[in-house]
Amino acid sequence: MASSLIGFPLRRDVVSVKFRETSFDLLKDLLSNLNKVNKDNLDGLSTCSGGFKQRRFVEYIFLITQKLRLDPMVGYHAVELLQRFMVKQLKVMLAAIPTQGATSCEDVIFDNLKDTLPLILFSCVLLANKLFLHHNMIDISTAVRFLHSLGLSVSKQTLLESELMVFKGLDYRLSVLNPLMYVEVILEVLGHNEPSIPVERLYLLCHHVLQFITLDQIAIYESLLRITTQSVSPSKEQREKFVTVTEDRMLLGAAVIAVAAYILCFRKWQQVVGELNHITGISRRSISEFARVILVHIVGTSSSAVWVPAEIVAITGPLSYQVPTNNDAVWHRHTDQLLASKDPASEPMGSPALDITGQADTGEGLAASNTLPATLQEDNATDQVPQPPSTTESAPPPSPVNHHPHRYPTRERRPPHRLDL
Numbered sequence: 001m002a003s004s005l006i007g008f009p010l011r012r013d014v015v016s017v018k019f020r021e022t023s024f025d026l027l028k029d030l031l032s033n034l035n036k037v038n039k040d041n042l043d044g045l046s047t048c049s050g051g052f053k054q055r056r057f058v059e060y061i062f063l064i065t066q067k068l069r070l071d072p073m074v075g076y077h078a079v080e081l082l083q084r085f086m087v088k089q090l091k092v093m094l095a096a097i098p099t100q101g102a103t104s105c106e107d108v109i110f111d112n113l114k115d116t117l118p119l120i121l122f123s124c125v126l127l128a129n130k131l132f133l134h135h136n137m138i139d140i141s142t143a144v145r146f147l148h149s150l151g152l153s154v155s156k157q158t159l160l161e162s163e164l165m166v167f168k169g170l171d172y173r174l175s176v177l178n179p180l181m182y183v184e185v186i187l188e189v190l191g192h193n194e195p196s197i198p199v200e201r202l203y204l205l206c207h208h209v210l211q212f213i214t215l216d217q218i219a220i221y222e223s224l225l226r227i228t229t230q231s232v233s234p235s236k237e238q239r240e241k242f243v244t245v246t247e248d249r250m251l252l253g254a255a256v257i258a259v260a261a262y263i264l265c266f267r268k269w270q271q272v273v274g275e276l277n278h279i280t281g282i283s284r285r286s287i288s289e290f291a292r293v294i295l296v297h298i299v300g301t302s303s304s305a306v307w308v309p310a311e312i313v314a315i316t317g318p319l320s321y322q323v324p325t326n327n328d329a330v331w332h333r334h335t336d337q338l339l340a341s342k343d344p345a346s347e348p349m350g351s352p353a354l355d356i357t358g359q360a361d362t363g364e365g366l367a368a369s370n371t372l373p374a375t376l377q378e379d380n381a382t383d384q385v386p387q388p389p390s391t392t393e394s395a396p397p398p399s400p401v402n403h404h405p406h407r408y409p410t411r412e413r414r415p416p417h418r419l420d421l
Contacts, residue, residue, distance in 0.1 A: 022188055030185050031279070038176050038250045046241055051292070052082055056214050057121065062211070064125050068146065069136055072207060074127060077128035079214070082121060084176065085169045116162070118152060123163040131174055162316035182253030183210055189279050190257065197261075197275070205260040209294070213256065217295060221246045224293045226339060252292065254280050258291040259298070292336045312338075 008263070058079055067073035092402050093112060113120075124141070129138055139144075140156050147154045167174075182336070191199035213220060225234050225242050234242075245251065252278040261272040273291075277284045310323040319335040 002354075024192065027185070027189055027192060031189055032175060034182055034185055035250060035280075037247065041249070042247060045247055053079060053187050053214075053217060055218065056083065057355075058214055060118075060121055061125060062215075065198075068138055070125070070138075070143075071132055071136075072211075073178070073180050074125065074128045074132060075269055076210075077131065077176065077213070078121075078124040080176045080178045081124040081128055081170060081174065082168070085120070085124065088169055115164065117158070119147075119162045120166060121188065122147065123159070123166040126163055127167060127174055134230050147212045177249065179210060179214070179249055179252050179256075180207075182249045183256050186250075186276070186279060187252045187257055193279065194271070194275050197272060198265060201264055202257065205264055209259050209298075210256045212298060213252070213294060217246075220294060220297050224290060224299065227289070227293065227336070230340065231294055232339060243395045250280050251282055251286065254287050255294060257286050257289040260296045262291060262295060289336075296337050314408075322402050331349055384410075 031052055061078045061082070062075045126138060126143060129136075140159065142161060144154060145286065145394075146155055146187070147159070184203075187199050187203060187206060190197060221242070224245070225239065226232060228242070229238050231238070258269070258273055258276060262269050265272075271282050273287050276282070308325055310325050312321045312323055313330075314322040316322055316332065320337070321333055321338065322330055323328045323333055324336070
């Protein structure tokens, strides 16, 4: 609960901004800054974006921060630094390698990285920790002893050289924004706009949800891509367009809070999604669809495969089905957990085609692949949200009353300040 929202202090005596202790003006500036940085990041994405956020790398960084008792913000920050550094490092390596076969280039890059990658990951953690000096500071002696306990024989000089190499590779720029910053700021704004939502309880749950997504993000985004494109094997062009979704920190922050609200206070879920739509400008449909995919992965299945072949044998509700699998297990699944198979051989002869994904009447679901990036980031005008019926006509006519002049001036009631983009 004492985690910082954002900030990079220059001295140890600088007081950090705590959760639920941020002023209105500062919140407004933070939200605007996060939105601007997120848009700038999406405009300058690399084709390698997200390639070094695999589960093994992320888990290694999280375990280091946990073992050294560092702030969780350090771990998420280190993941972002690793991604930026490795993308630039690969570009430098590819430019230095003479034109050869693809296999030869991969072998050269692997030989250059296989011995230094653990030290690069640890250097990213040390650099990220230096931005949060109000927390636990790791000196060089402690860092070397920790590496020795992991079986890595590294000297102080080697560790400093590795840290300096990563620092130079990042162009001496360490102030990147990580997903936890977006979650905390959006959650802070949510509590300001709607005090009835228990954001203090959501805060701790959001940490667990974000950690789960970060560790399993490849599988989660792959499921979202397949549901969005309605294809088990999306094309290369569809995957390239989808990069703007995987790197959208504002969308991720909103989805994390939506998932936490679904788990903790389901009755307020629609209200929370509406507030998130108002705060971030992301459509309700996009937030809801992403949250459903995450919830499916949180619930999980006993199978190691994300998608397994099955056949619908019974319809148990408007959007619910019974599907037996190859291991004779019968699953009850919602339409959001099913993909229509395009393999004719998998369908019984003479059986009519059943569209379990296209719910045209409800207006739900992400758009087709050719409009995916625009759909996930569309503005509020695209949402078809039913409005409550007007009660103006049914109201009884006012009774005639003789109005007398007020003794005191009429009090001016101003609407509350609400934060949004």
